[in-house]
Amino acid sequence: MTIKVETKRYLNFINGEWTPSVTSEVERSMNPADKNDVIGLVQKSTKEDLNNAVKAAKLAKDAWRKLSASQRGEYLYKAASILEKRINDIAECATREMGKTLAESKGETARGIAILKYYAGEGMRKVGDVIPSTDPSALMFTTRVPLGVVGVITPWNFPIAIPIWKMAPALVYGNTIVIKPATETAVTCAKIIECFEEAGFPPGVVNMLTGPGSVVGQGIADHEDVNGITFTGSNGVGKQIGQSALARGAKYQLEMGGKNPVIVAADADLQLAVNAVIDGAFRSTGQKCTATSRVIVLSDVYQEFKKALVEKTKEITIGNGLDRDTWMGPCASEGQLNTVLSYINKGLEEGATLLIGGKRAEKGTLGNGYYVEPTIFENCSQDMAIVQEEIFGPVIALLKAESVEEALQIANNVEYGLSASIFTTNIQHFLSFIQDMEAGLIRINAESAGVELQAPFGGMKNSSSHSREQGEAAKEFFTSIKTVFVK
Ligand SMILES: NC(=O)C1=CN([C@@H]2O[C@H](COP(=O)(O)OP(=O)(O)OC[C@H]3O[C@@H](n4cnc5c(N)ncnc54)[C@H](O)[C@@H]3O)[C@@H](O)[C@H]2O)C=CC1
Numbered sequence: 001m002t003i004k005v006e007t008k009r010y011l012n013f014i015n016g017e018w019t020p021s022v023t024s025e026v027e028r029s030m031n032p033a034d035k036n037d038v039i040g041l042v043q044k045s046t047k048e049d050l051n052n053a054v055k056a057a058k059l060a061k062d063a064w065r066k067l068s069a070s071q072r073g074e075y076l077y078k079a080a081s082i083l084e085k086r087i088n089d090i091a092e093c094a095t096r097e098m099g100k101t102l103a104e105s106k107g108e109t110a111r112g113i114a115i116l117k118y119y120a121g122e123g124m125r126k127v128g129d130v131i132p133s134t135d136p137s138a139l140m141f142t143t144r145v146p147l148g149v150v151g152v153i154t155p156w157n158f159p160i161a162i163p164i165w166k167m168a169p170a171l172v173y174g175n176t177i178v179i180k181p182a183t184e185t186a187v188t189c190a191k192i193i194e195c196f197e198e199a200g201f202p203p204g205v206v207n208m209l210t211g212p213g214s215v216v217g218q219g220i221a222d223h224e225d226v227n228g229i230t231f232t233g234s235n236g237v238g239k240q241i242g243q244s245a246l247a248r249g250a251k252y253q254l255e256m257g258g259k260n261p262v263i264v265a266a267d268a269d270l271q272l273a274v275n276a277v278i279d280g281a282f283r284s285t286g287q288k289c290t291a292t293s294r295v296i297v298l299s300d301v302y303q304e305f306k307k308a309l310v311e312k313t314k315e316i317t318i319g320n321g322l323d324r325d326t327w328m329g330p331c332a333s334e335g336q337l338n339t340v341l342s343y344i345n346k347g348l349e350e351g352a353t354l355l356i357g358g359k360r361a362e363k364g365t366l367g368n369g370y371y372v373e374p375t376i377f378e379n380c381s382q383d384m385a386i387v388q389e390e391i392f393g394p395v396i397a398l399l400k401a402e403s404v405e406e407a408l409q410i411a412n413n414v415e416y417g418l419s420a421s422i423f424t425t426n427i428q429h430f431l432s433f434i435q436d437m438e439a440g441l442i443r444i445n446a447e448s449a450g451v452e453l454q455a456p457f458g459g460m461k462n463s464s465s466h467s468r469e470q471g472e473a474a475k476e477f478f479t480s481i482k483t484v485f486v487k
């Protein structure tokens with residue numbers, strides 16, 4: 001007898017109800033570690049579904065805005081405590097949907113809980129300033145108001161933290177939201193929204209719908225009743241969203257790519273630098289916008305550093321993120337694997353020397369998934385695609401410099417400016433790095449990835465729309481300032 005196991009269908013969440021798409025069409029969310037594993041069926045929504053979600057958010061916005069911020073914060077505290085109870089289920093789902101290790105997914109869920117609590121507390125903090133007026137009998141101060149309906153468009157690489165770090169501040173500052181997660185991790189998002197549902201948010205305050213980016217995502221960017229859009233993802237899509245928002249006068253915030261450098265100075269603690277480069281470049285299979293992708297090493301220590309880096313890379317165990325011994329999981333999708341392999345080929349064609357890795361990993365059950373070996377190139381020149389373009393995979397380009405000044409010039413010679421690290425024990429080197437490095441996150445003797453929820457996060461140059469997320473910086477995007485003059 002064969003037992004048929006039905007794949008669970010996940011619905012959209014609109015106006016407080018789990019709702020199928022008007023077309024009833026669904027898409028599959030697949031496990032990149034095992035292409036036979038379907039995690040769930042998610043709605044392939046249309047513009048009509050989006051209109052319903054935006055309508056609900058618009059209807060809910062005035063009542064939500066009129067609550068006190070601390071009352072709104074209470075809902076976030078409740079969502080945090082429900083998420084805390086479901087941490088294992090949600091972390092496991094994230095690992096099955098996008099491949100990162102279970103330890104990383106649990107860490108990310110714990111971070112989501114902390115973000116919810118942080119913004120819940122924000123409901124009790126100040127929103128404005130008293131500014132002296134030139135008129136002695138007047139009182140002048142600033143206050144803040146929400147934008148209204150905020151569209152949230154999120155990627156698959158941090159399927160828990162990114163939706164939460166956008167939704168939590170949007171909500172506590174008084175906006176209602178419509179979120180469209182990446183289809184690759186739509187089930188994880190639905191499980192997060194279940195926590196919000198159980199926390200009792202009024203209908204229409206939180207809405208989620210899944211579907212193609214070109215339909216639902218672009219629809220959010222174009223919708224006249226969406227007052228603000230917050231996006232994380234690729235540069236091409238981000239710029240298109242920015243242009244659509246600008247054309248109709250909506251506020252927007254874009255977090256996009258990185259090509260993050262690590263400089264290893266001659267006076268660095270080399271073991272510390274090797275460990276940080278391994279973590280920064282290969283954790284989450286290199287699929288972080290803050291991942292290390294260029295390592296610029298001073299020539300005096302180049303050979304020693306390279307040897308230690310390659311030796312340490314050999315220790316990496318590749319496998320299913322749910323297995324305890326796995327250090328690095330698969331790429332998040334077949335498309336992502338193909339992108340990484342095509343960049344590796346470009347590196348070879350352009351004349352870089354492959355030191356380790358470079359192939360799809362297919363031994364045994366790995367053949368069922370989208371695994372790639374951790375890869376390091378040397379003899380890279382600055383104009384190569386692997387040195388200039390975001391790969392979003394476990395690939396390092398090693399470059400050599402004769403001085404810290406030259407290393408800085410190389411580090412800045414890309415279109416991106418998200419995150420950058422230097423390993424040095426020399427105070428002058430790190431002071432000039434802080435001054436001269438064109439990046440939104442400057443890290444000294446620490447890996448390039450690693451974001452703290454209470455601090456501003458965002459990039460320079462083509463990495464962002466020059467706005468910042470997280471910490472108090474979120475207030476700048478999710479509210480508008482009103483200057484009040486009273487006489
Ligand atoms: N900065 C980051 O954290 C991320 C960067 N990326 C980069 O993007 C590359 C491609 O990954 P994708 O998942 O395809 O990223 P993407 O930028 O296509 O997707 C991100 C989000 O935008 C939505 N989207 C797609 N097309 C849209 C459109 N025309 N209008 C509005 N929304 C749209 C997607 O459905 C998803 O929710 C990666 O290789 C990586 O280089 C991807 C994910 C995150």
Ligand SMILES: O=C(O)CCC(=O)C(=O)O
Nearest residue numbers: 287288289290449450451
């Ligand atoms: O490094 C992190 O924790 C966040 C990185 C990020 O936002 C991203 O990769 O999209």
